[in-house]
Amino acid sequence: MKPAVIFDLDGTLIDSAPDIHASANRAFAPLGQSFSRAEVQGFVGRGAPNLISRLAQSRGLPGTGAAFDDLLARFLEIYEQSHGLTALYPGVLTALDDLARTGARLGVCTNKPIGPTRAVLGHFRLGCFAAVVGGDSLPVKKPDPAPLLHALDLLGGGPMIFVGDSEVDAETAQAARVPFLLFTEGYRKTPVEALTHQAAFADFADLPGLVAGISATAAP
Numbered sequence: 306m307k308p309a310v311i312f313d314l315d316g317t318l319i320d321s322a323p324d325i326h327a328s329a330n331r332a333f334a335p336l337g338q339s340f341s342r343a344e345v346q347g348f349v350g351r352g353a354p355n356l357i358s359r360l361a362q363s364r365g366l367p368g369t370g371a372a373f374d375d376l377l378a379r380f381l382e383i384y385e386q387s388h389g390l391t392a393l394y395p396g397v398l399t400a401l402d403d404l405a406r407t408g409a410r411l412g413v414c415t416n417k418p419i420g421p422t423r424a425v426l427g428h429f430r431l432g433c434f435a436a437v438v439g440g441d442s443l444p445v446k447k448p449d450p451a452p453l454l455h456a457l458d459l460l461g462g463g464p465m466i467f468v469g470d471s472e473v474d475a476e477t478a479q480a481a482r483v484p485f486l487l488f489t490e491g492y493r494k495t496p497v498e499a500l501t502h503q504a505a506f507a508d509f510a511d512l513p514g515l516v517a518g519i520s521a522t523a524a525p
């Protein structure tokens with residue numbers, strides 16, 4: 306059986322931090338707060354509620370409760386329609402095409418809520434993913450392995466490779482006991498050597514070869 310290749314989204318397939326940053330600043334503007342790109346990017350990867358809560362708390366605002374819920378809803382409403390500053394990383398489309406041509410089954414497992422996830426995949430016409438699992442698709446998020454294993458189930462099971470950019474993704478792959486390919490140009494804060502991974506890559510042109518290498522090793 307050909308492997309399922311399941312991708313993280315933010316910092317892996319798309320450089321979305323500029324839109325997340327701009328949307329966060331618009332959501333916080335009525336509260337008189339704004340953030341640098343680095344502050345916002347540092348909190349991407351554990352889902353939108355965590356991002357907005359951490360940003361609020363960094364300015365002494367509550368990270369839970371009714372006012373926080375309004376703030377999060379405002380952010381999500383703004384962000385779901387904001388794609389103009391987001392870009393696919395170079396070589397992503399070609400790599401996805403190449404993988405699909407070899408028969409690989411493709412999926413996405415992100416902590417971004419499913420609404421904005423589907424919106425951004427639609428914006429970039431990324432229709433190649435037969436399974437898309439968001440941060441609110443299940444009661445738990447990555448690094449719990451359940452969302453990743455759920456994406457695999459939706460693809461029909463079998464061997465899997467997870468591709469991601471962050472500490473959370475490395476932990477998720479370990480918890481699910483699956484090979485992890487680390488994209489080094491995303492939003493990771495930890496040195497590459499400190500993250501458990503099968504291989505690391507900075508250029509999507511290298512991805513199909515890495516997937517083929519792992520599949521060959523795993524073959525019975």
Ligand SMILES: O=C(O)COP(=O)(O)O
Nearest residue numbers: 315350351352415416417
């Ligand atoms: O934190 C998020 O909203 C999503 O991040 P991810 O796509 O890297 O999982």
Ligand SMILES: [Mg+2]
Nearest residue numbers: 313315316470
């Ligand atoms: Mg990521």
